[in-house]
Amino acid sequence: MGIQTWKEIKPGELVIIKNGFISSQQVTRASKKEQCIFELIYFSRPDSVTFGHNVYFFRKLTGKLLAKREDRDIDIVVPVPDSGIPAALGYAQELGKPLEFGLIRSHYVGRSFIEPQERQNKVKMKLFPIKEVLQGKKIALIDDSLVRGTTSREIIRLLRENGAMEVHFRLASPPITSPCFFGIDIPTREELMASSRTLGEITHEIEADSVRYLSIEELHYAVGDDKDNFCYACFTGHYNPASLPEARIAQLSKIKPIILSELKTNKLF
Template sequence: MFDEIHDECGVFGIYSNKQENAKLTMYGLFAIQHRGQESAGIATTDGYGINYHKDMGLVSSVFKDEKTFDKLKGNIAIGHVRYSTTGDSEVVSAQPLVIRHSKGDLAIAHNGNLVNTGVLKQKLEEQGSIFQTSNDTEAILHLIARSLEDNIEDSIVDALGQVKGAYSILFMTNDKLIAIRDPLGIRPLVIGKIDGDYVFASETPALDLIDAEYIREVEPGEMVVVDSNGLRSEKVFFKEKTAKCIFELIYFGRPDSNLFGRNVYLIRKEIGKQLAREHKIEADIVIPVPDSGISAAIGYAEESGIPFEKGIMRNHYVGRTFIQPTQLDRELGVKKKLSPIADVIKGKKVIVIDDSIVRGTTSRKIVKLLKKAGAKEVNMLIAAPPVVAPCYYGIDMPTRKELIAATHTLEETKKYILADYLGYLSVKGMHKAIRTEKNEFCDACFTGKYPIKFPDM
């Protein structure tokens, strides 16, 4: 699936007395680049102030100059990659955000999305706050600065007690690295260790890349503090249930990630097997839409006995563009990214597997490509239930009226995308494949059942 659901953000942080912390953070961000491609940034401290560098673009372009690291010295570093789920796509909204206030210097890197930002901003502006950015993260900084608590840790808890939504956040002061996760645990955040020093990241591949050992997740509602005395933690927010984002496992997480105690590749493979149990189709080959459908297609092929083939090649060198597309761009948009292998497809009954259908436009173009390449039949299977509701917790999805599954029947959608057969994974089958426990995951995008109320709506 391309250009229809965008990743949210990714964070990385390290507390270490070594002097390569900014470089290690950069490499950590490389490993979670899939979570955000609009902007990247790193902030560091040597105990006497916070320096930072951030810009629009990929990590490789923002940190391409070795001289950039000359000013990024210190024993603490945090980094961020962003896709703007809220706020404008501009460098002022790139993170980490850095402020100086009465309790000292503070930097923040936030993954997630708040649902009561409008209410908070109106209240803060009435009290005299002036906002420099259009993103929701800045509201957290204003709440911290205005807190009447004596120290930064209590101020953070006070501030986050006033927000509603999803957050996995890294804070950095001149002497502390603080990680905190919302009480429902919607977005992931893990702890690692490298040579006795502590590392935090959105996903485990960031730990793997720098040879850090995985320790555990930051628990929902937990605040973890690392300073010169080591690591300590406290449960600061309590909920009887969690609402971990199930879409992290289905779509966002890297296949080599371990998210919420599960390996992403193995989960997606099991989803493919469940899809085969629910949709028994006579076909010659199973092919994935790369790269999102590969794991599920492997599972489907194993369960069904139908051969797995790479029938579509993906061009990995096509990056995001911020230029408004022309008619030619729209016509060639999918073709520049995906190319069918005609000799594999021609004359075959094909099962093509993708992870989701959003508006349906990309699926339609893929089916047309396969039929033009000579496919006898194109049976589209989706390794997720129909997306019927938008996400408000950090995933950039279209509105409900733009979601084809929310506005069209299955038969109407099948006709629109020009497929001979269309089948989705059932909600029950999804939970079975992922081995979910009661009240563990948020599946609102598939069910419309939101775990947090919306004061702004």
């Protein structure tokens, strides 16, 4: 269409288009940024540049970082389409294992992360396995994140039903342990699988052979020099005092998810 990227508009910046010319000016005082890290992990299209970051290369790097700690015998790497594909590509390249599309996605079914109802049926309507790819294989299954766990469990069951020998679940983000109050569909701590379970319990509940997460330090590394301009509250439980009432922050801070101390102590990220 002949469209060119000019710049990303900053908070409080006014863009003026007049007589064929574009200019901008800052009309409000700049404050500390709290950009949503989930835009890079999940929401943005992979061909986007979001908050100055190329989303495709960011996700690919998270996969590479995950693979550096792989200690299991893996035959093939299978992404959960579509959002898990760039991370799976980076993972496969770093590990030197083949990337195989063992799951094909129908694009006529909505996002199962966003829509909590009938999630189990939607998995089978949305993802179609290729049995010849999966049969007899030890699989590294790569996804962007684990929220409620229902979708992940159904996907792993689908792989096993189609002949997978082992399924090792690898997540290109840290454990989501805390709710989001800023518009993302992570409303309550009770809905979050990682908020009250150990790594072993999560592995058992989603019926995987093993589970590994990206660490918060690796996520910071992937973001780079811009890491202090993002909100990580869904992973850390640390909320900006300017964004929430102090009483609410105090209430949330009393809850310490087991998995965070467990993973750090045992270096299981």
